[in-house]
Amino acid sequence: MVLLSEDVRKKLQKEFEDLSGKVKLMVFTQEFECAHCRENTSLAQEVVSLSDKLDLEVYNFTLDKEAVERYGVDKIPAIVVEGEKDYGVRFYGVPAGYEFTTLLAAIKAVSAGESGLAPQTRETLAGLKDPLHLQVFVTPT
């Protein structure tokens, strides 16, 4: 299954030339009772094929319990975007349409290890004492 057109692949290859650090897309999937898992895995495969800075690891949500627990994945399909460390960046559901742009932005930011946030935002976040869990609900269009 090819999800990205030749044109898009070329553009992405060019964009990925600027990646500095390696990025791993860790896909959590299963073979049954997961309507969008196959599409999600295919999309991740196609994306990582466009740069040697990108790697893919595929985990089985049912069988790879250690990884599921380590990355706190509680539903599928899921993609963990990991760079030098696990920054806590997750996608649940296929990042298609508008969310594909969000995936690209996440890959670039994780690769650089740079949030790109304003100094004031950074200062506020540096003062955090307890964990924050953000869930952002989106739709593909």
Add this chain to the structure above:
Amino acid sequence: MAHRMAIESDLVRADVVEASEFPHLVVKYNVFGVPKTVVNEEVEFEGALPEPLFLAQVMKATAK
């Protein structure tokens, strides 16, 4: 924005959730419009807010 915050702070983790694929969460969190952000199950807000406003909403969860 949420992902950027996760990259910035080790205490922040951020999930982007495709609403149509997880209808039970749409019901659980009363998602009527997107984007909708839920912080620590305590604070919720709708809309793509500019950075300072997004931050202000997120930080509300720390005051609870």
